[in-house]
Amino acid sequence: MDTEVEHIYASDLMSDVLAFGKPHSLLLTGLATRQSIISAHMAEFVxxxxxxxxxxxxxxxxxxxxxxxxxxxxxxxxxxxxxRIHAIRKRQRATPPAKPVEQSKEEILLSREFSIQGGDFANAGMVSTEVKSILKKIGLDPLLIRRVAISTYEGEMNVVMHARRGQATLRVTPQMIEVIIEDEGKGIPDVELAMQEGFTTATEEMRALGFGSGMGLPNIKNNSDEMEIESEVGQGTTLRMRFFIK
Amino acid sequence: MSECQHQWEMTNIRFGFVVFEKCSHCNGIRTFFSASGHPMVGDEYVEGEHTWRCMENAQSLQFDLQCKQCGQLEKFDDVMGFLYCTECLDDCKVAILQKKYAEKKTWVIVAFGFLPRRKDTELSPRRLKILEDYFNQRRDTSRSTIAVLSFDLIDDFSRCKGEFIHDVGMLSLEPPKERKPLF
Amino acid sequence: MTVKELIENMGLKPLSQFDDREITGVFVSDMLSDVMAGAQSGNLWVTVQTHKSIVPAANLVDVSAIIISSGKEVPRETIELATKHNIAILWSELPTFELVGKLYSLGLATG
Known part of the structure; x- marks a missing residue:
């Protein structure tokens, strides 16, 4: 419970938390969903x-x-x-503690598979949570883990929201972390279009009323070192993400 | 008639999602409120002649109004939300009324019931008036006022391009495009 | 304090044309549902939401001005709608938390 808070992030937009929140922040939000808590965890908030x-x-x-x-x-x-937090901060102006960065020198080879169920919001985010804790145990750089966690979470949520079921594979080599998410779903008709920011899966009628939702692919691209998508309409989508270990 | 000059306040506030479903056969749209902490998704399902598929989830709230003085409670759990008319269709009754009201510094807001529209779920003038009173009691009416109209005035819902006052994208994974992520 | 005085004090950038008025307090939220439930008449509303429907939501609860924080780009249609109805949209590069610190130091209280 007694954890050092380095930043405050005040927002109700989970996409902002994932894209702009700094590690070791405390999130102030009016959005009381499970997804808020998972987003904070993925973004390495306290x-x-x-x-x-x-x-x-x-x-x-x-x-x-x-x-x-x-x-x-x-x-x-x-x-x-x-x-109130500003008032506390003024009183103590503490210097931020040095972050312990534990870098393992050992050679690691690890491969794990997880299944993801479409539409199952009760367990949504569990795969990325598991991936995050595995990588943490290995002792990789927290900022690298955070990039993997956020990308995996976005990929996992896409399966939950748009597919029937999927499978995630985590592979760790001395050089890189690879996460592959394959799903059985509708597929993406135009991958290039889906990669664009502002792309929406909402229908014409819904857009007319101002509704729309994206797939988070641009955020995955920003967080990964390499990303590939293969998709076949009516069959499913395979998303490959690679993160290099420096 | 009650003697009380009602002073309304929001009560029983419930946060959740307005879920939009569309039938792939008749193209009909229906909506409902879900108080769940997550959006509704999933495969399409058959119900009678319809095959429903979830199209969209919009974060919203439901509330009732209660008079601070006499305690009278008015339920509004049949209100899906409010829409701002963008005057997209010249012949739309809402647009015509809005232009007329604008001269008196009155803002028009359209109260929506759930879809599809049914006779037994229409918002009565009495209840629209209570909503209107509530919003006006909450504002400095010397500057401007609010008029609440019914969505029954909109003839063709599929052509309406009004702005829903709903939260969309709160749970979206799409980052805003104007800034680069910090890490 | 009025909206114009606030702009001068904080160096905020006004994006729309508006009628100046007294600020009664501050309400901070990115959820329109929260604003509709909680903001008071004359409140300053701080948010990162920029889509068009913030304007009708702001008007419905009669806020004195909307401050867009965190340097979010505001679509032209949002600004046009606000100008049409004389609602102030102000812009700041500061993140919400820092912006609130400054508003508080000017003596503004919660809505």
Whole structure:
């Protein structure tokens, strides 16, 4: 519970948490879903504060406990919560602690497979959580692990949201980490288009009403060193991501 | 008639998702509210003559209104949300009314019930008036006022390009395009 | 403090044309549902949301101005809609948490 907080990140947008949040941040949010907690965990945050008296939903609490993530709830709104933390910060202005970076010198060879169930939100994020803890045990660079965790999470969520089922493979060699996510789903008709930021899977009618959702592929591209997508409509999609170990 | 000059406030606030489903046979759209902490997805399923598939989830809230003075409770669990008219169709009744109201510094907001529209679920003028009173009691009406209209005034829903006041993309994995990730 | 005074004090960038008015407090959220449930008349609304429907949401609860934080790019259609209805959209490069610190130091309280 007593963990050092280095930054505060105040936002309700989980895409922002994954894209811009700094490691060792504390998230202040009014979004009390399980996905908020998992996003914070993937982005290497120390914890989440739920604002305006919101209560954690759908096993968010259990997830936080299992992954030693601090989960707090307050009746304060985002403005007051920020203000109180500013007041504490002014009082102590502590120098941030040096981050312990444990780099393993041993040669590692590891291969693991996981299955992902489409539409199963109760377990969504469990594969990326598992991948993250395996890589942590090996003792790789936390920033590298974070990039792998975020990319795997985005890939996993795409299977949950758009496919019937899928399989994730994690391979670690002395040079790199490779994550392959294969799914049995609708497939992506135009991969190049789906790679563009702002791409949406919403229908024309829904877009007319201002709705739309993306697939997070640009964020995977930004976080990985190499990324490949193969997709066949009606069959499924294979996403390969590689992360080099320096 | 009650003597009370009602002062409304929001109560029983529920956060969740408005789920949109579309039938692949008749192209009909239906919506419902889910108080779950995650969006609804999954394979299409058959129900009578329809084959429904989930199209979209929009984060939203449901609420009731209660009078601070007399305690009268009005339920609004049949309200899906509010829409701002963009005057996309010249012959739309909402657009025509909005132009008229604009002269009096009155903003028009369209209250939506769930789809498909049914006679027994339409929003009565009495309940629209309560919503309108609530929003006006909450604002500085010397500057401008709110008028709440029913979605029944929109003839063709599929041509409407109004703006829904809903949260979309809160759980999206798509990062905003204007900045590079820090790591 | 009025919206114009705030702009001068904080060096915020106004993006739309607006009617100046008194600020009654601050409400910070990226969820329109939260704003509809909690913001008060005359509040300053701080958010990273930039899509068009923030304008009707802001108007529905009668906020005095919207501040877009974290340097988010605001679509032209959002600015045009705000100008049409004289609602202030102000812009800041500061992340939400830092921006709130500055607002508080100017003596603004929660909504």
């Amino acid at each position: 914890g989440v504060v739920l604002l305006r008296g919101k209560v954690p939903k759908d096993g968010a609490e259990k997830f936080a406990r299992e992954h030693r993530l601090v989960l707090l709830s307050t009746n304060l709104d985002m403005y007051d919560a920020c203000v």
